[in-house]
Amino acid sequence: MTPANPGPPPFIQATRTSYDTITDAYDKQFPVDGLAALTVERAFFGAYAELVRASGTPAPVADLGSGPGHVTAHLHTLGLSVFGVDVSPRMVELARRNHPGLRFHVGSMTSLDLPDATLGGITALYSIIHVPDEHLPATLAEFRRVLVPGGYVLLAFQAGSQEGAEHLHLTERFGHEISLDYYWRDPDAVAEQLGKAGLRLHTRVLREPQEGEVRPRAFLLARKDG
Structure with missing residues (x-):
């Protein structure tokens, strides 16, 4: 007898429901051209795109936790073959409306519906913040599974303290009722988890909070060796 599929972990459903609930308000709060003021982020995206292109792989890039799709669209302008994946169906609908020429799919970064070694790159920008500590190692291992040898992963997240993850x-x-968890982590701890997952750290940057921000922003770029 085949055991029943247990389905996704509860935090996946809670995250999906929460973002489905706030999609319209989120879209009004964060403009499509919001990257224009994010100089460091755009510089990182440019370096990431150059590295992916230089690797010579024709495999596409996945933007995991793509939300309204503005980062996916920016990566496309940098010459990458890219598609977005988000756990929220309503966010995926919004991204498709905002960027009708690009592909967006409903899915979870913790269990990607992709064969092994099919992606030339992964971006996960401010999306691993919703993954609980006990699920992060398996999530990063999933990233490595779907990357081709030489593929890159770019993580961005609000940094926590060195004393441990903050929840x-x-x-x-x-103004909407939700149930959403955030995990602020020490960048060094996340870098260590990347290494344990078989992803070699390439670059680590910490940007101090800018106007309207509370926490530093961490950027980690890692590579899957052959």
């Missing part, structure tokens, strides 16, 4: 649970955002 915040929100029950309301933009």
